[in-house]
Amino acid sequence: MSKIIVISRDGEERAIEAENGLSVMEAIRNAGIDEIMALCGGSCSCATCHVFVEAGGETLPPPEADESDMLEASAYRRENSRLSCQLTVSSALEGLTVRVAPEE
Template identity: 50%
Template sequence: MAKITYIQHDGDQQTVEVKNGLSVMEGAIRNNVPGIDADCGGACACATCHVYVDADWLQEAGKASAMEESMLDFAENVEPNSRLSCQIRVSDALDGLVVRLPESQH
């Protein structure tokens, strides 16, 4: 299990424990973290679970697949550290992960 901190655009933050094997998006949905819509349910088909991975965690979070990069074209305000949270699998290595949420998912 890993503790993940979700930071809203306004600075509010919520730290939750997420089971290994779930995605960062599933952790947010199961813990009622606002700001991640996940319209497609985690199928990498909508870009409404866009997050910014803190710089210290970029390597541990892994690199976006070609499919994920393609879907990020539909997200607003994409940055080099943008990821779709449905594509980041939680493991012990991500204990302490910090992700920031964009102002809007649409």
């Protein structure tokens, strides 16, 4: 288990316990935070699990082409944009802070 901090759209901060090996998207969803739709179930096809990595993402591998291409279509893309379904929870991510991106 690793601790991840999720900031929802209304600015509320929540620390969640995330199971290593799951995606950050699954961890957020399993914690009962329902702002993330994750329509495609984590197959990098929909960009409805868009988050901004605000802290603790130094060890994350950079987005692959598919993820980057999907993010490109978002009106809210920033430098720290990621699709949370493409981020795998591990102890290296302890303390990762992500903010849920605005709804498209």
